[in-house]
Structures are given as structure tokens and as C-alpha cells.
Amino acid sequence: MMQLTRALLTLALVSALIRPAGAAEPGYVVHTTDGAFEDVMEGLKAAIHERGLYINEIMDMGGMLKRTGEDLELGAPAYTQAKSIQFCSALLSHEMTIEHPERIVNCPFIISIYAKAGEPGTTYVAHREIPAQEQASSPAMKKVAEMLRDLSEAAIAW
Known part of the structure; x- marks a missing residue:
């Protein structure tokens, strides 16, 4: 019995540590494409x-991280x-905050596009x-999820 318990615990630990190649971190949705970074950016904006x-703002996260990384x-x-x-949908923002006012933390919506160092030829949309x-429990959040997915897919298809 003790060996079976140990084996099951080991299997559970190993399963928790192994993720398929290319799997996103929990809490994020990531799409990839071989499209050029600038083309994907234009596709998302369009x-x-x-x-x-x-569109509220386009933030140069790569430039900021490069500058601060060098400084530090x-x-x-x-x-x-x-x-x-960063972008806004007044309709979806109202719908989701009427359902639950704390959902204001989801405003504005953000989609990031990046190319990793050491991975030429791949652009990520997350x-x-x-x-x-x-x-399942929120019609507004289902619409938000669909919007984020549709925009991300449109960006990589550009």
C-alpha cells in the first residue's frame, strides 16, 4: 500500500511538472504564427x-524591458x-461590470504580440x-473571451 501511495504521488508530481511543448502558462492564451511581427501588429490593429x-495605447514592452534590463x-x-x-469595448465593459463590478480589473483589454530572442521566425499573440x-456562468465574460480569441486569430491570419 505504501509503495502504491508513493508511486501515485510521484506520478502526480511528474504530471504537474510536464507540459506539452508550446503550452501556455496557466491563465494565458497564446497563439503562434510564422508571420512577421509588424504584419501581425498591423493585423491586430486592423x-x-x-x-x-x-485603441487606448500601444505600449512598447520590449523597449521598456530592454532599457530597464540594461539599467539593472x-x-x-x-x-x-x-x-x-490596450483597447476598449464600451458595450462589453458595461455588460461585464454590471454583472460583477469587480470585473473592472479587466478594463482595458490587452493583447500582446512578441517575438522571443532565440526563436527567429515565430511571432506570438497572447x-x-x-x-x-x-x-459558462457569465454571458458577458463569454463574449469577452470570444472577442479576445477572434482578435488574436485575426492578427495571426493577417
């Missing part, structure tokens, strides 16, 4: 505008390029994951 959404002597940056687009149970 997809946001086509849906009547407003942290070594080579993780990205060759990285930008995050956003926060809306858990399946939240989508």
Missing part, C-alpha cells in the same frame, strides 16, 4: 478597428520585439484567459 473598438544589469532581454495593445467556468 481587427480592433474593424470591430469598432478603440539583468542580461539579455527575453524578446526581440514586444508590444501590448492575452489573459477567461476561465471556462466563468464563461
Whole structure:
């Protein structure tokens, strides 16, 4: 019995540590493409505008991390390029905050596009994951998840 318990605990630990190649960290949805970084950025901006959404800001996360990494002597940056687009949907923001006012932390919506150092030819598009149970219990959050997915897919298809 003791050996079986030990074997099951070992299996559970190993299973928790192993993730398929390319799997996103829990809490994030990540898409990849062989499209050029700038093309994917243009695709995302176009997809946001086509849906009547407003871009608040485009943040140069790669530049900021490079500058601060150099200042702090942290070594080579993780990205060759990285930008995050903050955008808003007034309708979805109202719907989700009417359901639960604490959902204001989801505003603005953010999708990031990046290219990793050491991985030429691959561009990533990532956003926060809306858990399946939240989508099942909230019509507004289901719409948010669908919007983030659709925008990300449009960006990589550009």
C-alpha cells in the first residue's frame, strides 16, 4: 500500500511538472504564427478597428524591458520585439461590470504580440484567459473571451 501511495504521488508530481511543448502558462492564451511581427501588429490593429473598438495605447514592452534590463544589469532581454495593445469595448465593459463590478480589473483589454530572442521566425499573440467556468456562468465574460480569441486569430491570419 505504501509503495502504491508513493508511486501515485510521484506520478502526480511528474504530471504537474510536464507540459506539452508550446503550452501556455496557466491563465494565458497564446497563439503562434510564422508571420512577421509588424504584419501581425498591423493585423491586430486592423481587427480592433474593424470591430469598432478603440485603441487606448500601444505600449512598447520590449523597449521598456530592454532599457530597464540594461539599467539593472539583468542580461539579455527575453524578446526581440514586444508590444501590448490596450483597447476598449464600451458595450462589453458595461455588460461585464454590471454583472460583477469587480470585473473592472479587466478594463482595458490587452493583447500582446512578441517575438522571443532565440526563436527567429515565430511571432506570438497572447492575452489573459477567461476561465471556462466563468464563461459558462457569465454571458458577458463569454463574449469577452470570444472577442479576445477572434482578435488574436485575426492578427495571426493577417
